[in-house]
Amino acid sequence: MPERDVAEGLVPWAAVADQLDWDKPWTTLYADDGRYGRWFAGGTFNLAVNCVDRHLPERGEHVAISWEGEPGDRRTLTYRQLHDEVVALAGALRTLGVCVGDRVALHMGWLPETVVAMLACARIGAVHTVLPTPLPAEALAERLEDFGPRVLFTQDGAWRHGTILPLKARADEALGAVGGIEHTVVVRRTGVNVAWYEGDRWLHDLVAGTRPGGTAPDTDPVPVDAEHPTLACHLVNRRSRPVSVLHGAATLAASALAMHRTALAEGDVFWCAGDVSWVGAQAHGVYGPLLAGSSAVMFEGTLDVPTRHRTWDIVRRYGVTTLVTTPTVIRLLRGWSRRPPEPDVVASLRRVVMIAEPVDSPLTAWLAEDVGRGEITVADGWGQVQLGGVVSVDVPIDADALPDPGFAIVDADGAELPDGATGELVMRLPWAGTLRDMEGAGAEDVAKRHWHRAGSYSTYDLARRKPDGTLEFLGRLDEVASVSGQLVSLGEVRQVLLDHPFVVAAEVVERADSQLGRSLAAAVVLASDVAADQSVARDLLDAVRDVLGGLARPRALVFVDRFGDELSADVLRRTLGLLTAGVGEEPLHLTWQQILAAAPAIDSHRSR
Known part of the structure; x- marks a missing residue:
């Protein structure tokens, strides 16, 4: 192994990086180079190989994904089956001309095919984005125009709240206003009739020729630079000035694995109940558990269809040990329940982590005492899209191994405030999950909001430090909502x-x-x-x-x-x-x- 340069204070990141497989080892963990810094210099890496291939010798028959659709259909994929699906689609994408750095848009919900497409893109070095299924055609066209994909994946229709969203029809309408997309790959999900145009392909037909017995395309994984973009996520649109963030392959992997093992997951069956278009759900609901070789639970639709007991049914059916979701979801569960679930329903559940919104103490108490009866740990997590998902959890799994973001609470002039005072939260140490680039007409304005102080990242979130040393997150400085x-x-x-x-x-x-x-x-x-x-x-x-x-x-x-x-x-x-x-x-x-x-x-x- 070549000699490595690891800065003081970043040793936990080196330990995380050593848990990943590198095609070419990195030599410098982090260098203060440019606005975002430079991670894992000299290293090359493949995210799909780390999520799937490397687990095959010892965990090939272990369940990678447990999925159920809103109508009640279910699928289970072992790591070996997931590998076969990813390799087949990676080869099919190459037959469509998709190369390293090309872009692929996924207009799909929580389906196994969505995860396979994410990993197939990573295998060949393509950049993907996941577009929310509820987007109207006008907003979908804007996202596609901003992202510029060569290939668009969509579904014939998507189940949501007992109805079918016409995804293919919306995609067709959006494509009427967008150029440059060469192929539309359609997942047959609901069986509804759809219009068909030149360049449209059914997913099952596309991959048929890449399976055993068909013509064998190139399916070898591509080692890419550690910071090579793997994921794009739309961040904000300020007065028609869109901004998207790009996350790197190894940087996002390091952050997702670090948080999974040291802050989020207890046990082997992990469920992040959030929309797959959100970077937090991709980082912690897909990459984190797969990088760790665990089982990820995924669901389609909403949690009150077919019944409002669906969340607890999923927990019991798959033996979920850790649930990550938002306080809004937990409040809905509390409102839907005349009484908490019976102990045998949540017997497997050891941990619930609430993220993305401020948490109130009565909600925490309901989970810990009424639902968990003292057997479930309840934690509050904080993070941002710009940082690749969750960064901090008030009750971590392994505090000593958890990388330190260097939190401080400061006033408007950047002076650090005493405990108990409310101010802006800043990070004074580098974080591997931080975006690698931003795109769009408003990108520079957003960058100046977060990187206007030398040596720190301004979160634009309000917080205060409590007497026990933990942080209380109080919401945004500028009042934003995620739609x-x-x-x-x-x-x-x-x-x-x-x-x-x-x-x-x-x-x-x-x-x-x-x-x-x-x-x-x-x-x-x-x-x-x-x-x-x-x-x-x-x-x-x-x-x-x-x-x-x-x-x-x-x-x-x-x-x-x-x-x-x-x-x-x-x-x-x-x-x-x-x-x-x-x-x-x-x-x-x-x-x-x-x-x-x-x-x-x-x-x-x-x-x-």
Whole structure:
């Protein structure tokens, strides 16, 4: 092994890197070179080989993926079966002309085929992105135009909440506005009839010729530079200025494996219950468990179909030992349950980690005491898309082996604050999962937000350090919501509404949405001479779409007679979020007194 350069403070990353298989060993762990630094210099690596091939000698018959569809169908893939699927598709992609550095878009939900496509791209050095299935055609076209793929994967249709989303039809509509895509590969999932055009191919036909008995294409894995991009993820669209982040093959692998083994996973059966288009679900629901040789559980659709007991059924059926999901999902489970699941249902479950949103103590107590009866560890994780997923967990598996991000809480001038004070969270040590590049018209603006202080990464998140030394994460400085994997600034939506001549006051909140998972709702006070009707509502919402894009357009609008000052901003947002949860295209009319009357009940429900 060549002599290696490992900087002080980064030794845990070297230990993680040594758990990976390298085609050519790295010589310098990290160099402070450029805005993002340089990781694993001199090393070459293949992510698919590390996720699948290297496990074959000892774990070939071990279950890699346990999957079930929303209608109840199920599939299990061992590591050997997963390897065969990945190799076949990698060869098929090469027959389509896909080469190292080419781009492949995956407009698919949580299917085994989605994971196979991700790994097949990694095997041949192609870059993939996963596009959310609920995206309307207009937003899908924008994403495809930004990403520029040669090949698009989609499904005939996708099951979601008991209905079939017409994915192929939406893709066809989007492709009418986008050039450069040479092939559309379609997964036969629901059996619905679809239109067929030149360049369309069924996935099962495409891979048929690469299986035993067919013509053997080149299926050998490609060693790529450690920072070679493997995954692109749409981050934000600020006033029609899109931004996407690119993650490197070995850097994302190191981060995912480090967090899986030292912070997230207890036991061998791991389930990340989140949308596969989210980088956290890919890093921790796919790459982390597969890099570790564990079993990953995956599901299609939503957790309340066919019944609201589906989450607990999956835990019992597959013997899930660790569940990672969002506080929103856990709150839904609590609301759906008249009583906690029986002990035998969650007997395998040892650990629940909540990520992506602030966590409140009553929710933690419900999981630990009512569900777990003292047998389940409940943890709170924090991370960002820019950092490759989760970075910190308040109750880690192995704190000594967990890499240190060098957290500090600072004021607006960058001065470190004492314990208990609220400020911006910064990271003063390099993190391997950090993005390797950004693309899009707004990329430089986003970069300046995070890298404006020498020697540190500004998270733009608020936090404070508690007396026991742990961090309490308090949300974003700029109030953003994730809608179909895109960050939308609530402040920007609010400002567009306030700029409209009809509006004198506005509030924008995030709410649960049965189709998108999360979406926006707006409440406005109109000028006295403006009628609060459907045409005005449409005009306001279309104004947001025209300025900020389709995903920023609120999917619910409330006309309010006035806003008072009796409620804190936090209580007002929670109240509006719950009052608009079932509101559709028809605007809702509320008085301020009705909002005040609802607020105590909503706040009481939250604290239970």
